[in-house]
Amino acid sequence: MKILSVVGTRPNFMKIAPLVNEFKKHNVDHVLVHTGQHYDKEMYKLFFDDLKIPKPDFDLGVGSGTREQQIKSIKAKLTPILKKEEPDAVMVVGDVNSTLAAAQTASNLGIKVAHVEAGLRSFDNTMPEELNRIETDKISDFLFTTEKSGDINLEKEGISKDNIFFVGNVMIDTLLDHKEKAEQSKILKKLILEKKDYCTLTLHRPSNVDNKVDFENILSILVEIQEKIRVVFPVHPRARKNMHSFNLDGKIKNMKNLIITEPLGYLDFLCLMSNSKFVLTDSGGIQEETTVLGIPCITLRKNTERPVTVEQGTNLLVSIDNGKVVSKAMEVIGNKIKLKNKIPELWDGMAAERIVKILLNN
Numbered sequence: 125m126k127i128l129s130v131v132g133t134r135p136n137f138m139k140i141a142p143l144v145n146e147f148k149k150h151n152v153d154h155v156l157v158h159t160g161q162h163y164d165k166e167m168y169k170l171f172f173d174d175l176k177i178p179k180p181d182f183d184l185g186v187g188s189g190t191r192e193q194q195i196k197s198i199k200a201k202l203t204p205i206l207k208k209e210e211p212d213a214v215m216v217v218g219d220v221n222s223t224l225a226a227a228q229t230a231s232n233l234g235i236k237v238a239h240v241e242a243g244l245r246s247f248d249n250t251m252p253e254e255l256n257r258i259e260t261d262k263i264s265d266f267l268f269t270t271e272k273s274g275d276i277n278l279e280k281e282g283i284s285k286d287n288i289f290f291v292g293n294v295m296i297d298t299l300l301d302h303k304e305k306a307e308q309s310k311i312l313k314k315l316i317l318e319k320k321d322y323c324t325l326t327l328h329r330p331s332n333v334d335n336k337v338d339f340e341n342i343l344s345i346l347v348e349i350q351e352k353i354r355v356v357f358p359v360h361p362r363a364r365k366n367m368h369s370f371n372l373d374g375k376i377k378n379m380k381n382l383i384i385t386e387p388l389g390y391l392d393f394l395c396l397m398s399n400s401k402f403v404l405t406d407s408g409g410i411q412e413e414t415t416v417l418g419i420p421c422i423t424l425r426k427n428t429e430r431p432v433t434v435e436q437g438t439n440l441l442v443s444i445d446n447g448k449v450v451s452k453a454m455e456v457i458g459n460k461i462k463l464k465n466k467i468p469e470l471w472d473g474m475a476a477e478r479i480v481k482i483l484l485n486n
Contacts, residue, residue, distance in 0.1 A: 125484060126153040127238075128211035130202070131180075132161030132222025134171060135295075135409045138390065139217040139240060141175040142297035142476035150480055155209050159198050159222040160185040170389035175298065191221050191252050198225035206233055213238050213483065216260060217294070219253040219408075219429075224260050231263040240294060240479065242267035243274025244408075244429040251331070253408075254429070266486070268479050270295075270412075271432040271468055291478040292470030295409050296416055300473040302394060309395035315356060315383055319399040322383075323353055323453075328360035329406040332424060332444065336370040339363075341444060342424065343375050348450045350381035352457050353401060358385045358393065402456045404449075411439045418465050420456045422449060436466040 127147060131140050140156070147154040158180035172179065184201040186194055198221070206214070206229060214230035216223045217240040227237045242261050246254050261267060261278060269275050270293040278288050312319070325346070333339050349355060359367070367373060376382065388396065394413075397403060402420035403410060411430050414421035415437025423441045433439035440461075442452050455461040470478075 126155070126209070126211045127213055127215055127483065128155040128157060128206065128209055129215040129217075130157045130159060130222055130226035131217065132159035132186075132198075133218070133220045134387075135407075136217050136220065136222070137171045137175055137177060138298045138409065139294045140215075141177050142294050142301065143215070143240070143479065144177055146476040146480040150484060152480065152484075155182070155211065156180045157182045157184065157202065157205065157226075159194075159202075159225070160187055161194055161198075161220060161222045170387070174390040175302070194221040195225040195228075198222055199229045202226060202229045203233070206230060206235060211235060213266070215240065216264075217241055219244070219257045219260070221252070221256065224256040227260045227263055236265040237263055238266035238268065238479075238483065239264040240268045241270055243269045243276075243278040243288070244271075245273075245277045246427045246429040248427050251329075257429070266482065268475075268482075270471075270475075271430070273431050289478075289482050290470065291482070292472060292475035293412060293468075294475045294479070295412055296471040297473050297476050298390075299394065299413055299416060302391060303398070306391045306394035306398065309392045311388065311392040311395050312399060315385070315396075317354070317356065317396075317399075320401045321354065322400060323349070323355050323402050323404060324396050324400045325355050325357040325404045326360065326407050326410060327357075327363050327405075327424070329425070330362075332406050333360075333363045333366045336366075336372075338444065339366060339370055339372060340375075341446060343372060345424075345444075345446050345449045346382060347375075347379060348446075349404070349453045350379050352454065354381045354383060355379075355404075356383045356385065356396060356400075358388045358396075360387065402453070404453070411437075412471075414438055416467060416471060418463075420461065420463055422452055422456070424449065432468045436464055436468050438463045438465055 186197040213236040215238045406424045411433040415433045421439045
């Protein structure tokens with residue numbers, strides 16, 4: 125069996141890492157393509173080294189651009205590679221532009237598509253990720269779901285039960301595999317932090333950082349929270365770029381308890397997140413990781429495509445309403461909130477094993 129996997133962004137690397145290891149165990153011929161949708165010089169060091177992912181066989185180097193530009197560029201560069209490699213299936217993960225572009229390219233060439241993390245829905249079509257998820261699932265032959273809501277969504281969309289496989293969560297495979305090693309990270313010492321005495325913030329969604337009014341609203345939330353607890357903010361390149369273009373640097377500098385860092389590697393970030401009092405985020409993956417770590421997660425969005433993290437986990441879906449977010453943060457800081465803390469079904473570190481077995485059997 126020959127599988128060609130396509131990754132493009134940091135979260136994709138966390139999802140592909142356990143699958144790469146599992147393919148190796150079963151002697152599967154595996155080709156790894158990195159589209160370069162997210163790219164910086166430190167990335168190989170931070171992610172490929174931390175997660176022990178082999179250097180990609182192909183790097184398309186598409187770089188930044190609009191959704192349409194990135195998809196068009198990936199399809200043009202990936203087509204000759206697929207024709208040359210002739211894989212039995214193309215594996216895509218998550219919901220980024222690289223995911224949809226690779227799935228469409230494979231489908232156009234008559235190659236089977238396997239989508240890891242299928243069926244997740246926010247029911248918000250203003251999110252580019254939602255459009256990517258829906259379009260990718262339509263043309264996939266193997267739809268690997270992380271939670272039961274994914275199965276339900278896919279069946280409602282008319283996808284055959286025979287193509288849907290509930291396997292668990294590969295992100296959690298990676299987390300459980302690296303948790304112990306992450307505890308050796310020196311990041312807390314470097315940033316002079318005490319365990320449970322700070323909160324971690326991540327921001328990258330266009331809905332939060334691409335509009336000055338929305339970005340300023342989030343900063344006004346931070347002003348109040350950082351008066352009560354230190355806030356560590358590893359800044360995503362998109363957020364940093366907009367911070368400068370919206371002239372928000374002054375507001376950031378005025379917050380004495382806000383610690384700004386460059387993007388962190390996987391192990392450093394896992395250590396930082398694991399020892400936080402709570403996390404503020406607009407990331408889907410972090411909603412999942414905090415659920416398994418038992419860390420309160422205040423999600424700065426109106427909706428989530430990962431409902432199991434709210435129903436069973438530690439995710440508090442609060443919106444970006446200033447009063448609501450600050451109020452919820454104060455409850456968490458004052459230990460006045462009791463969280464559900466159940467690990468979702470099959471989030472046990474064996475999702476990659478299940479996926480590879482299904483592919484081998486089919």
